[in-house]
Amino acid sequence: QQPVQSPQAVILREGEDAVINCSSSKALYSVHWYRQKHGEAPVFLMILLKGGEQKGHEKISASFNEKKQQSSLYLTASQLSYSGTYFCGTEVGNTGKLIFGQGTTLQVKP
Amino acid sequence: NAGVTQTPKFQVLKTGQSMTLQCAQDMNHEYMSWYRQDPGMGLRLIHYSVGAGITDQGEVPNGYNVSRSTTEDFPLRLLSAAPSQTSVYFCATLSNYGYTFGSGTRLTVV
DSSP, rough: OEEEESEEEEETHHHHHHHHEEEEOOSSEEEEEEEOOOOOOOEEEEEEESSSSSSEEETTTEEEEEETTTTEEEEOOOOGOEEEEEEEEEESSSSSSSEEEHHHHEEEEE | OOEEEEEEEEEEOTTTTOOEEEESSSSSSSEEEEEEEEETTOOOEEEEEEEETTTEEEETTTTTTESSSSSOOOOOESSSSSGGGGGEEEEEETTTTTEEEOOOEEEEEE
């Protein structure tokens, strides 16, 4: 079942912060976060594993609430380069089967 | 080290024609997946594989076949193309640091 992302769209000024949420109705093994710019392939940002392990880029942070099956991506001091569509992907069990949410479009303005 | 290579980049098919989208990786990753992305929508999983000889269905498998005879290659076959299969197709491989996506194949069925 597809995870649900919120909000659907965000508009920020440079330097502002944003939070993107992802929730699932199923018990999760991992949550992934990706960013996609227009006309390009998605690019990996972060993976959060059941048990608290995180792997990803230094400037991106995220949380994973295992009890609520929810994850949040935190974008601080946003830059113009942060613009794009952010997708969360959820994995039920260590299967490699990743189901993506519908995406959150982030626009950062000067 | 080319990563994930998809061919062709663009393709136009007539309704009823068949074709194979190619995907090759040189990272020796076991997990591979095929996704389709329609305008303004997220990524939907078509088929995935956890290793050579092992494949399974994703969210939208109808009209598509896959096989995985080697670790490196994971071709996607369209059996009888339909206009509803017009989309951008992404192949991806999974490592400990998330999925790496190919650059995509833009398919139009007329």
